[in-house]
Amino acid sequence: MPLHRKHLIDVADFSRDEVELVLDTAEAMRTVLERPIRRAPTLRGKSIVNMFFEPSTRTRISFELAGKSLSADVVNVAASGSSVEKGESLVDTFHTIQALGADLVVMRHACAGAPDLAARHLACSVVNAGDGLRGHPSQALLDLFTVRQHAGDLEGLKLVIVGDVLHSRVARSDIWGFARMGAHVYLSGPPTLLPAGFGDLLDGDGVVRVEHDLDRAIDGADVVMALRIQKERMAGGLLPDLREYARRWGITAARLRRADRRALVMHPGPMNQGLEISPDAAYGPQSVITEQVTNGVAVRMAILYLLLAGAPT
Amino acid sequence: MGGNAASEDGAIGTSAAPLGAAGRLAMSAEDLRRALTRIAHEIVERNKGAANLVFVGVPRPGPLLARRLAAAVADFEGVAVPTGAVDISLYRDDLTSRAGAPDVHPTDIPGDVTDRDVVLVDDVLYTGRSARAALDALTDFGRPRTIQLAVVVDRGHRELPIRADYVGKNIPTAPHENVDVSLTELDGEDAVRITSAAGGEAADAAAP
Structure with a gap:
């Protein structure tokens, strides 16, 4: 069964079957992480942009390792040191990311609902890595x-x-x-x-x-x-x-x-x-x-796989 | 390998239908048993024994076929050949053209395959793309001395330069047909059936 979703914004609307699909897929992803070569070519040629507007170590690194274990290109954008500091609006940042050709954006933001806004403005998939007090x-x-x-x-x-x-x-x-x-x-x-x-x-x-x-x-x-x-x-x-x-x-x-x-x-x-x-x-x-930390990589591999593999280019 | 989309996703075509309801019978349970016994003998003969062998099946039903081959080898050769499973969904070349990600099954390679003679086991050899993916997946686990390919059915229509070393039965087919290998453990019976993609009886013109 494929996951018929383009984005992962919230688990509140996930069905029991959808949760089990993610967990079963993560189970298989764990075996990839236990191999001598901890990388599969699955997402070769896909670009993942990590946009973290709030500090994060484990979630960002976890998504980065998950993307790299599936051979995607992963780029990190932090709010400090980016054009956000120069006053660029969130929507303009989305348009820039879009123009650079991202296939999936992982986003953390202090405002609840920021990933929903991203999903409306971006043609690519959006994964919520924590938005305000709303969800993770x-x-x-x-x-x-x-x-x-x-x-x-x-x-x-x-x-x-x-x-x-x-x-x-x-x-x-x-x-x-x-x-x-x-x-x-x-x-x-x-x-x-x-x-x-x-x-x-x-x-x-x-x-x-x-x-x-x-x-x-x-x-x-x-x-x-x-x-x-x-x-x-x-x-x-x-x-x-x-x-x-x-x-x-x-x-x-x-x-x-x-x-x-x-x-x-x-x-x-x-x-x-x-x-x-x-x-x-x-x-x-x-x-x-x-x-929890180790499993985080396998679960995020499952999320990236289910959202990106099988998505037409 | 690549029997059809349905069997690769693990939903074997005839599993939901009543026994014998759909498709033309290409191999009976007896035919299948004899073919697997013959393949087991051929494998041991060509490898001059069974001591260095590893049987790795492609889900589903490859791992079950691998275990049946190992049981046959244990029976006449007295050697327990390790068996396992290699999932190919992360190695497919059509992930961007399919609707939805295929289910990922766990991979379970028994021990180190480096310098072993690995026999990949699958139900149907079709385009050869699944075999290509399985080769890539397997070589991420080590460098086997040889990799050989055993299939129950070779149905033709290759798109890559790949051939099987051991074949249960060559069955010429039309592209619109499906070859469904049913096993008791998954489907309640042992049989190979040809169905047309529309779900009805296969065209007579495609009979072997």
Whole structure:
């Protein structure tokens, strides 16, 4: 089954079959990364432009490695050092990229909806690598892939997402993705960072519940995901005291004992160790945090393959 | 290789139809079994034994055919030939002209193929483009001493300078026909059928 999509903007409208297609394809892509020659000629002659208007290390490098492993040409454009600094508008930047002959644009932007704008103005495919607080679809897909590898099935799993849900696009995409696959999603964190309205974020497939008390939320969980406390977004004083946060919502090995014995510990990175996650949890036997990074390349290869192979030139 | 678009995508043409409902029977289960046994003997004869062999199938159903050949070799030669699978979807030359990306199957090469005698196994040899892709894929895993090609059916219409070393049956076909190799594991029966692309009976003029 091919993916009948030109763009990857959001996982919210992905069907269960579409998610499984991406995960199955990523499974095959992993075998490419385990070969002596970690490169297939699949996207030879295709150009991928990474446009990152916000700082990013792992996502940008992950997309770059994914493109190169499929033999595409990958060009990186950062906001600093490009004509964006000289005042060029976003739409003009799109036209320039278009004229240079890109086949796919990977885009990160501080404004939600910027990739939708790109998709309207560009003739090529657009992949959202994070837009404002709205979504980070490739991260959700790699999280789903990582959990499926360990659990086998996502149906009925209890996932707890802990922390700054309000400012997290990763959380939003994960909520949609895991709920779509039939998992039960629990959100935990201080009320200032977790408005009650998230409990209504329900799409009929799974369950999304808000439980501010982490010890209750984590009870029997199959997956515990800590979110980064985004200090750069916290100018509004939503957290009076970081030590209090760590005590009440930090993921520690002691707290994990309330979860299922085989529960997975995840973090989208970069981590603030000792704040939202303690070193004994981050590097403990249940942690799959480095696997998330490795799997990210395979999942992004699958995304690039499904969007670009089979697209007429 | 390249039997038809349907079989390369893994949806074997007759899988959804009732048994015997569509197409002209070109090989029965017995014919298929005898052809695979003969091919297994030919492979061992030409390679002067089975110790250095590796059987690699092209999905689907190549890996299943590779395992049947290995079972036959184990039976008369007493040697367990390693078998595996090589997916060709990442090596195709028509990725920009198809509608939609073909499904990618996992590749599973047993051990190091360098200096081994590798036999590529596929159901149908047609244009030769899948064989070309499989050669490229295989050489990304090492440098085999030889690569040989075994197919159940050679249906003609080559577009590349490629030939099979071992052939179950040569079946001249018209381009509008499909050759469907059904295996019990995938389709509930062993058979080779010729169907016309429109789905009806194959034209009599194309009979061998």
